[in-house]
């Protein structure tokens with residue numbers, strides 16, 4: 001039987017704005033399945049995003065949804081979670097939103113280890129504004145503002161999250177749809193800051209400029225270069241050149257979660 | 273029972289006013305001369321089960337405040353010039369998404385880093401026009417520690433009642449000055465809580481104008497699922513570009529303030545009845561102005577003081593009346609002339625409008641104001 005996505009979608013809000021072949025829709029379906037698997041009560045679930053194509057995702061989902069300003073999702077979400085820790089908080093957005101303009105909020109949410117799940121859709125580009133390079137556009141790639149090839153080095157989002165103190169960090173791709181929900185489920189169930197980086201595609205502003213003639217080409221590229229972390233352990237540095245590791249890259253269950261730490265502050269202030 | 277009294281700094285009074293109003297969330301970033309507001313709230317909020325967070329910057333602080341407010345918590349941030357500049361985009365977000373919150377701006381000299389420990393009143397136009405796009409603004413300008421306490425309470429009331437950001441601006445002088453404060457008993461000052469929706473979650477629309485100019489805001493996590501966005505939106509909260517809907521929403525959001533000026537406005541007048549010259553001043557400057565009025569009166573000059581406590585919306589009606597009644601208005605402010613533009617606009621040439629300004633980090637003194645008054649009459 002086909003999966004019933006419709007019960008999670010807000011009535012009347014489809015069709016979505018995404019282009020045919022855009023990877024963000026695959027991520028949304030994964031998120032819906034993950035929320036179902038976790039049995040989340042959507043009345044008590046806040047889905048918070050910034051601005052960008054990826055950040056349009058919350059509007060389609062039937063929950064408490066907060067479409068904020070460019071880059072600010074993690075900071076808004078921090079306020080929601082602090083003020084109402086009993087809510088499940090999920091952030092979603094793009095690579096530009098989360099790591100350029102919102103990079104500061106992103107790393108500090110990781111550092112605090114506040115209990116939220118951040119689904120970061122990395123399509124290597126600023127899709128919404130027409131394909132300018134992002135901190136994740138590969139060096140040398142073509143973007144509308146790198147006509148001679150991108151001179152900038154990239155951010156490795158997962159490494160950034162681990163280095164900043166997130167306690168669950170995982171990566172997969174839009175070419176691995178089943179792994180998307182599996183990892184988001186683990187992220188939601190993890191107490192603390194969980195970052196799930198999903199490498200996806202923007203055929204409209206990235207693919208066509210970078211020799212991926214079709215969405216299929218892009219998906220093949222994601223599939224061919226994804227190396228599960230376990231398999232990577234047996235590979236040489238040379239073999240890993242240009243590949244990206246997938247699966248659960250890091251988990252720490254010891255570091256205290258931020259709202260629990262603050263609950264201790266309240267206890268102390270109240271003289272308990 | 274004797275009332276509780278204390279010798280408090282303006283900034284401390286502000287924090288205590290927030291607690292009195294029922295604040296449950298503070299998100300901020302340290303900046304002189306506002307930091308004591310954060311320091312006191314970091315201590316006081318957890319005592320009442322509230323939350324304090326020091327964010328990574330002022331943008332994050334403003335974002336956290338809006339997020340917290342959407343869960344129903346009365347929320348506040350405090351900063352100064354450079355921080356207010358950073359908050360501007362999200363102040364606009366709180367305007368369009370109609371999320372109640374209070375922003376404290378302890379004004380220092382500027383632009384840029386300016387004079388961190390010196391007083392200023394140069395953010396008063398920014399309080400109205402700082403964020404992009406058409407919007408209404410409410411800004412309050414108390415001039416004493418006691419009034420900072422009560423105006424902070426009123427700021428929360430107005431934020432919750434009109435579902436919008438409210439700014440409280442006081443200059444560094446009032447922020448750091450210590451005065452005797454009498455703590456109001458619970459119930460002595462009005463405390464307005466957010467109106468909850470009357471209809472159930474299935475039919476709730478967060479921007480339904482048929483529910484009044486200020487449609488009730490449900491809280492996240494209270495059984496209501498709804499969407500909040502900074503895009504222009506229809507009554508259900510979802511983005512729209514339909515001209516008639518965009519226009520109606522924009523106008524409603526301004527009308528909810530401008531149609532209720534009588535409720536929001538608050539002014540103090542001193543000896544204005546027979547005044548030939550009126551000093552128009554706010555914040556610490558108004559204290560020098562009051563001294564100047566007394567001195568001038570003793571010298572036989574019929575001077576009076578008009579002091580706005582609500583700076584925005586601008587007290588247009590009363591200022592216009594005074595312009596007809598008197599020979600001259602002297603606007604005195606610690607900037608190079610900002611509110612004077614509004615005064616000139618509404619005076620419509622009915623009286624002389626002159627300015628007495630200062631931006632050297634020193635307070636405006638009564639002698640300076642008196643000299644100006646004598647020049648214009």
Ligand SMILES: Cc1ncc(C[n+]2csc(CCOP(=O)(O)OP(=O)(O)O)c2C)c(N)n1
Pocket residue numbers: 051052053054055070093094095096097098121123125126127128129134202
């Ligand atoms: C303050 C601000 N600066 C710039 C923009 C313009 N802008 C909107 S979306 C976007 C890029 C989004 O890229 P990304 O987050 O990677 O999402 P994608 O569209 O690729 O899914 C930019 C630069 C904005 N909306 N706000």
Ligand code: SF4
Pocket residue numbers: 017018019021022023024053054123127128201202203204205
């Ligand atoms: S522009 Fe790119 S990211 Fe945006 S919807 Fe189209 S394909 Fe997706």
Ligand SMILES: [Mg+2]
Pocket residue numbers: 094095096121122123124125126127134
């Ligand atoms: Mg992108």
